[in-house]
Amino acid sequence: MNMQTYQQPDVHGYYGRFGGAYIPEMLHPNVEELQSRYLEIMQEPSFQLEFRDLLRDYVGRPTPLYFAKRLSAAYGTNIYLKREDLCHTGAHKINNTIGQILLAQKLGKNRIIAETGAGQHGVATATVCALKGVECIVYMGEKDIERQAPNVARMRMLGAKVVAATSGSKTLKDATNEAIRDWINNPSDTHYIIGSVVGPHPYPDMVARFQSVISEETRWQLKEKTGSELPTHVIACVGGGSNAAGAFYHFLDELSVQLVAVEAAGHGVNSGLSAATTALGKPGVLHGSKSLVMQTEDGQVVEPHSISAGLDYPGIGPLHANLFDSGRGQFLAVTDEDALRAAFDVARTEGIIPALETAHAFSALSQLSLKATDQVVICLSGRGDKDLATYMKQMEMMGI
Amino acid sequence: MSRIQTLFQQKHKRVLNVYCTAGYPELNSTLPVMESLQANRADLIELGMPYSDPLADGPVIQQSSAIALENGMTIARLFEQLEGFRDRITVPVILMGYMNPVLQYGFERFCADAARVGVDGLILPDLPEYEFETEYGAIIRKYGLDFIFLVTPETAEQRVKKLDKLSSGFLYAVSSSSTTGSNKQMNSVQDYLQRLESYQLKNPVLVGFGIKDRESFDAACAHANGAIIGTAYIKALEGAKDVGTATKEFLSTIV
Ligand SMILES: Cc1ncc(COP(=O)(O)O)c(C=O)c1O
Numbered sequence: 001m002n003m004q005t006y007q008q009p010d011v012h013g014y015y016g017r018f019g020g021a022y023i024p025e026m027l028h029p030n031v032e033e034l035q036s037r038y039l040e041i042m043q044e045p046s047f048q049l050e051f052r053d054l055l056r057d058y059v060g061r062p063t064p065l066y067f068a069k070r071l072s073a074a075y076g077t078n079i080y081l082k083r084e085d086l087c088h089t090g091a092h093k094i095n096n097t098i099g100q101i102l103l104a105q106k107l108g109k110n111r112i113i114a115e116t117g118a119g120q121h122g123v124a125t126a127t128v129c130a131l132k133g134v135e136c137i138v139y140m141g142e143k144d145i146e147r148q149a150p151n152v153a154r155m156r157m158l159g160a161k162v163v164a165a166t167s168g169s170k171t172l173k174d175a176t177n178e179a180i181r182d183w184i185n186n187p188s189d190t191h192y193i194i195g196s197v198v199g200p201h202p203y204p205d206m207v208a209r210f211q212s213v214i215s216e217e218t219r220w221q222l223k224e225k226t227g228s229e230l231p232t233h234v235i236a237c238v239g240g241g242s243n244a245a246g247a248f249y250h251f252l253d254e255l256s257v258q259l260v261a262v263e264a265a266g267h268g269v270n271s272g273l274s275a276a277t278t279a280l281g282k283p284g285v286l287h288g289s290k291s292l293v294m295q296t297e298d299g300q301v302v303e304p305h306s307i308s309a310g311l312d313y314p315g316i317g318p319l320h321a322n323l324f325d326s327g328r329g330q331f332l333a334v335t336d337e338d339a340l341r342a343a344f345d346v347a348r349t350e351g352i353i354p355a356l357e358t359a360h361a362f363s364a365l366s367q368l369s370l371k372a373t374d375q376v377v378i379c380l381s382g383r384g385d386k387d388l389a390t391y392m393k394q395m396e397m398m399g400i
Numbered sequence: 401m402s403r404i405q406t407l408f409q410q411k412h413k414r415v416l417n418v419y420c421t422a423g424y425p426e427l428n429s430t431l432p433v434m435e436s437l438q439a440n441r442a443d444l445i446e447l448g449m450p451y452s453d454p455l456a457d458g459p460v461i462q463q464s465s466a467i468a469l470e471n472g473m474t475i476a477r478l479f480e481q482l483e484g485f486r487d488r489i490t491v492p493v494i495l496m497g498y499m500n501p502v503l504q505y506g507f508e509r510f511c512a513d514a515a516r517v518g519v520d521g522l523i524l525p526d527l528p529e530y531e532f533e534t535e536y537g538a539i540i541r542k543y544g545l546d547f548i549f550l551v552t553p554e555t556a557e558q559r560v561k562k563l564d565k566l567s568s569g570f571l572y573a574v575s576s577s578s579t580t581g582s583n584k585q586m587n588s589v590q591d592y593l594q595r596l597e598s599y600q601l602k603n604p605v606l607v608g609f610g611i612k613d614r615e616s617f618d619a620a621c622a623h624a625n626g627a628i629i630g631t632a633y634i635k636a637l638e639g640a641k642d643v644g645t646a647t648k649e650f651l652s653t654i655v
Contacts, residue, residue: 024456024525025550026577180455187577285499298474299504300452
């Protein structure tokens with residue numbers, strides 16, 4: 001393994017033993033075109049200029065790094081929140097979709113497809129397609145369409161066509177399969193905007209680079225506030241792992257910084273209803289890359305469970321599989337119940353209602369022994385508006 | 401010489417390869433289906449190993465995979481079913497499937513068991529050529545199995561030649577960029593197949609995807625060594641009372 005960096009894969013897309021591009025030949029021309037052109041396009045001054053302008057004026061970057069005073073006091077440490085919830089559309093997902101829509105235009109593609117689970121990535125994709133006047137088709141599991149109605153409505157209002165994935169378990173994994181099948185059937189005019197650091201090379205690296213703006217800003221913002229660019233801990237939730245990849249990126253090779261990745265334990269890691277991929281997964285191939293995959297002994301991919309649709313995925317990006325494998329990252333798992341509790345805690349100590357996904361990252365605070373001198377950054381990946389129905393049910397149960 | 405190579409030495413034209421899903425329609429249909437394919441003039445059998453996430457397949461083969469999995473089909477069970485099948489079946493047999501279940505079974509163990517029971521070749525559409533060359537190709541060859549790569553109308557000349565070189569047995573020419581069972585028009589398929597012909601490839605070429613009746617079979621055979629039928633046959637088995645009769649009826653419309 002290349003010990004110099006945890007940041008970048010080798011030319012074949014491998015992070016240690018994970019990554020690659022396990023795709024059928026039908027996808028080869030598109031994936032090959034991306035592999036050979038993404039770095040060059042991303043480095044073009046005209047691309048950089050438009051990307052930076054849109055992140056500033058349209059997304060609202062830089063997002064604040066906020067010192068959470070009451071939360072810090074509660075845990076006896078120093079906690080900074082990287083406010084991705086304040087991005088346009090309410091989550092970090094748009095950092096990636098802005099980048100990919102510009103890339104798609106450079107490649108001359110005029111039809112965009114995407115998959116979505118909770119609908120956040122679907123909304124972020126529909127948004128940038130509206131911004132650029134490009135056709136947008138979003139695949140979403142039939143079950144998720146039912147449980148995420150407000151985001152489905154947002155996508156439709158933005159002009160996207162939402163197509164129900166009716167195969168398999170009818171959730172995110174199957175929506176991703178359908179998007180890939182669409183791409184196979186539309187080889188020339190279509191770009192697939194994948195929503196996380198998953199998929200065949202170069203997607204994991206490309207999405208990580210677009211999201212890396214999170215840690216790029218964190219470094220100088222932390223320096224302004226504390227005099228040091230380096231925190232002791234960075235904590236982020238992991239579904240596929242894009243907000244975590246972005247929050248970790250510029251700290252990956254700073255070995256003094258502890259990287260804490262938080263997965264969804266669902267009803268409990270060993271309950272049979274969980275999405276804790278590093279705890280339960282084995283090396284395998286899913287959606288075009290080799291990584292850790294939750295699967296049966298016979299190699300059939302299993303349906304995970306998490307209360308948060310965005311973490312309800314049986315795989316994890318190869319960058320993270322390598323952080324787990326090498327020990328560079330610390331992987332924790334948080335149950336549905338603990339995540340819900342954390343969401344209410346944060347709401348009441350800081351006046352911020354986090355997304356259910358993000359609530360998992362907050363809950364990890366109680367699993368770490370943090371010192372008064374520690375500087376902890378939490379990636380506040382999204383806001384909780386989309387999860388209000390779940391939160392309302394919880395309040396009913398708690399008698400609020 | 402492998403069983404597949406021997407077949408193509410004896411027959412260069414209108415070679416018929418039929419795809420079926422192992423464990424479909426019933427768990428124990430695998431062998432009866434294979435026997436009836438051989439009895440009704442299939443020259444080769446492509447046996448699909450069911451997978452939960454078959455990316456390159458359309459709804460019909462997806463559904464057959466899901467049913468086979470519900471029936472309890474696994475790779476281990478498939479090798480049990482195939483134990484001794486060479487007493488009854490002489491046509492070449494190729495296993496088709498996706499990487500994940502094979503990796504989970506153990507790649508080398510898989511190749512060893514396949515060779516031991518009498519399987520002749522493998523099609524793993526999501527095994528890329530880089531990994532084939534650096535890791536898996538040597539294992540496949542060690543057990544004397546043929547490995548068949550896919551090419552599509554979008555595959556560039558240099559790459560077709562490279563994939564032909566890496567393949568043995570035959571080359572799988574996908575008729576149009578699509579998942580299996582699509583109804584895409586095969587208008588330009590002749591140009592594409594003539595182009596492949598002009599490359600003077602080392603392997604015979606079989607055309608697959610969208611071959612569903614005599615007309616499409618004839619069209620595919622005009623400039624290739626034969627064709628592969630999948631979805632249309634799976635449909636013919638759907639709800640069939642007797643796989644033997646269904647197979648006979650279906651194949652009589654083709655050859
Ligand atoms: C707010 C929020 N955080 C996190 C995630 C999980 O995705 P990732 O692991 O790629 O950051 C999602 C996905 O929908 C999300 O909406």
